[in-house]
Amino acid sequence: MLEVVARHPHAHSILSAALRPQGAPSHAYLFHGPAGAGKQDAARAFAAELLAEGATDPANARRRALDGVHPDLTWVRPSGAAEMLVADIEEPVIGAATRTPFEARRRVFVIEGADTMNDQAANKLLKTLEEPPPFAHLVLLTNRLGNILPTIRSRTQLVRFEAATPDELSNRLQTRHGVPPLTADAAARLALGDAERALALALAEGPSLRDTAERYARAALHAQLSERPHVRLLDLAKARGDIAATAVAEQIAANAELLPDREARRAKREGETAGKRAHRRAHAATIDHGLQLVGLWLRDVAVTKDGAPELIHHVDRAEQVAADAQETPASTNKLRDAVGLVEEARTMQILNPSEELALEALASKLERTLRG
Incomplete structure (x- = not known):
């Protein structure tokens, strides 16, 4: 113990x-x-x-x-x-x-x-x-x-219970899961002490989510919203929701085979509801995590523009962050305002029934804030 x-x-x-x-x-x-x-x-x-x-x-x-x-x-x-x-x-x-x-x-x-x-x-x-x-x-x-x-x-x-340090998380990813050192360092920093998120960022769909969030942030930084970066995040969220719902459905079906007919039918009906809930949880969690990564990219651009690149989280993409810091006309204050908009959107996601509209609106707000 x-x-x-x-x-x-x-x-x-x-x-x-x-x-x-x-x-x-x-x-x-x-x-x-x-x-x-x-x-x-x-x-x-x-x-x-x-x-x-x-x-x-x-x-x-x-x-x-x-x-x-x-x-x-x-x-x-x-x-x-x-x-x-x-x-x-x-x-x-x-x-x-x-x-x-x-x-x-x-x-x-x-x-x-x-x-x-x-x-x-x-x-x-x-x-x-x-x-x-x-x-x-x-x-x-x-x-x-x-x-x-x-x-x-x-x-x-x-x-x-204490959060693990980035060094501890990085070492765990490298030794237990064979993640390359630089990728492990970035995932550990981006996880903000959350060991589950560090693992999710380093493996499976994690790199895809990081790419999607980066594109969203950079589209706002460089006035490229015609690419509709929010659509890719929504597609990724839907795909993860589908996977979660399918896993629940398969488990319910396997359990139902062991039950009498009446109970099996009831279990399948309840399983449909459970599948929808699982889909919604995975869908919402993906969007929330994606937005968090958007905010962290903007934050890294801000600290780089402030002359402290050693503080960035995206250590495996330092060159792209540095390029954004050099090219964006936004001041560090504007960048921090943009981070605040992202955090506000994360909070409002629970209440907003239209995620597509909310994500598109956020991208527009970010562009206006960052481009003046």
């Missing part, structure tokens, strides 16, 4: 103090920190220790918990397109927490994406947090602590 949190001093001190022989675990924890910091691994290892305590075969109980097949471990993920639904926690967590454990002394509930709970879901969970059964332990995970309702935060013990 402790080796999982060895590089996270705060998490190490709190979780080690909760374990036997001297420790007494809290009823609820809130693991917070950037994506890829190790919260999921730590939650599974912590749950394994809690469920192994008092077991007739602790090693077996620990192994099953780590494998995710222990009957007293419940792992919940958001099923909504952009939020956790009430149904995600009502029976799996709130209802199940009232029932005694199957075989262990405890029941452990891990809730990923706790920041995506809407008010209704959060308020339902609140009662369980306020009056938990003595055998129930909840572990909430979030990448965005600021989005957790204060009423939830105040009833959990906060456990902080």
Whole structure:
């Protein structure tokens, strides 16, 4: 357990103090920190220790918990397109927490994406947090602590996980995945401490997303919006959404083959809804990540124009960044204003029903800001 949190001093001190022989675990924890910091691994290892305590075969109980097949471990993920639904926690967590454990002394509930709970879901969970059964332990995970309702935060013990440094992320990409050094350095810097994003940027569709974001940013910098750079980002988002929906459909179909006819038909109907949600999540996440990369390109142009090229994130495309800094008539203040417009668009993406219109409008705003 402790080796999982060895590089996270705060998490190490709190979780080690909760374990036997001297420790007494809290009823609820809130693991917070950037994506890829190790919260999921730590939650599974912590749950394994809690469920192994008092077991007739602790090693077996620990192994099953780590494998995710222990009957007293419940792992919940958001099923909504952009939020956790009430149904995600009502029976799996709130209802199940009232029932005694199957075989262990405890029941452990891990809730990923706790920041995506809407008010209704959060308020339902609140009662369980306020009056938990003595055998129930909840572990909430979030990448965005600021989005957790204060009423939830105040009833959990906060456990902080640190972001990996760019050097650590780069080394991980090179040694574990064989990513070339310069590409690994760029992906690590562009990930802003998010290990999952660093991996996504370095492999698979990551280079394509980077190219798409770069074209979008440079089209605004050089007044080339006739190329309609937003269309390529939308196409990439749709393709990723299709892949996510297909994966859900295939999983539902495989599961349905093992069910009686009536339940199989119900599972397939529910699977259609789940596929649409998966498509929407992947689609929205791709656009958000693409916009983040657009902003980082403009930011790199700004710091280069300011005479600090050593601070850029796109270290593998330093020549292109330098060329943009030299050729653009925009001042560094205008470039920073443009970065602000991108961040505003990322925030508004959740509320805007027309992504194509929003992306096209943003490109026009960027051009006007950058070209005066």
